[in-house]
Amino acid sequence: MAYAQPHPRLSVLSSSSQSSAEHLSPSTSSTRFSLPSAPSVHSTLVTGKPGQRPNIYDRNLNRTRVAEVSASAFAFLFSEVVQYTQKRVSGINDLERRLNTLGYRIGTRVLELTAWRAESASKTPKREIRFLPALMSIHTQVWKAVFGKSADAIEKSVENADEYMIIDNDPPIERYISVPRDMSQLSCSSFTAGIVEAVLDGLGFPARVTAHNTPNSQHPSRTTILIKLEKSVLDREELLNQKQ
């Protein structure tokens, strides 16, 4: 009965409530898989009484220094996300829409978390109610929180007053993605567009946000996030401008 005993490495992952000493005892662990990291995993996750399940409410929201995710782990996860989504859609538009929806879920959280980090220490926490400062904070703060760098440019459309663009010369989420020739319209940055859409929605600037490939000679993966604002946003901006 080789499989009567669960594999020691698996058992660490599946039952975190068990004491780590049990896994390390010579009777259960095989010599091939030493587990020096197991106790440290326990000590970092569980604060307070040992054996208690870790709780989000015990965590400090400001601790970001060691909380970064490795780019290769993210690239792997994101490639799985795209593959999973692609199996369930009928076309490129549908695929982009689904990636947008997934990004939206991230965006609502990014917005609240970055706002909390920026404002919770202040005596009078502020919200952004004007569009241009909000766009600037997406370009810098949100990009820094999500990708670790700010975006490369903000542009305003010349033809349409309701269109703005955020430009990233080398989007980190597309770094390890090569789009097949027959799907050349696809931009996986639709995921980023979803994040931007959620942030704008949360701040009260409803908009439709899409991603487009706009390569140039220097930056082959240059991407434009196109923001098309709803009319109500422009009307309100105009009213606020008149008041000043």
Add this chain to the structure above:
Amino acid sequence: MSHHLFLLSPSDTPLYSLTHYSTKPAPSVTSPLASNLPTWSTSAFAGTLTALSGASSATQHTTGGAVRMGGGQDRHVIQMIANASLDVIEDIMRKENTMYLKSVDKFNEWTVSAFITAGNMKFILLHEGKNDDGIRAFFVDVWELYVKTMLNPFHTAHTPIRSAVFDGRVRASAKKYL
């Protein structure tokens, strides 16, 4: 003195509510409308009517306990006041860029204060006394707890908050500041 807290999602779905009774005494409020109200004790709507008129004295002290009955303490009246204040809050939040909106609305003995997060989540607090600093500190605590709640990937904008830890922490903060 009691406080009533409501957490409303951006689409105004109630996610969490809390009633907190503090040991501080309630300020006595006399309402001119309440004293002129006829005694409709037989009417089925008597409770609601006295509550809406602000006649908290009508049924106060009858139970002899710390919790007042009738008057402004009717659950449905409290909810109505909180919901009615949403119109005022949505008006003000377009113009004001602070998250904490103090005393946005008044109804009989109730003052309504609100807190709007960046993601348009609304915290509404009905209170009787004036306690600006305490209420702000309370809101900031609730804000941190809410941000932690919404970081949970299973939480959506319409999920009622049922976490016992969340409830416990909000109650502890209410005890401390209100």
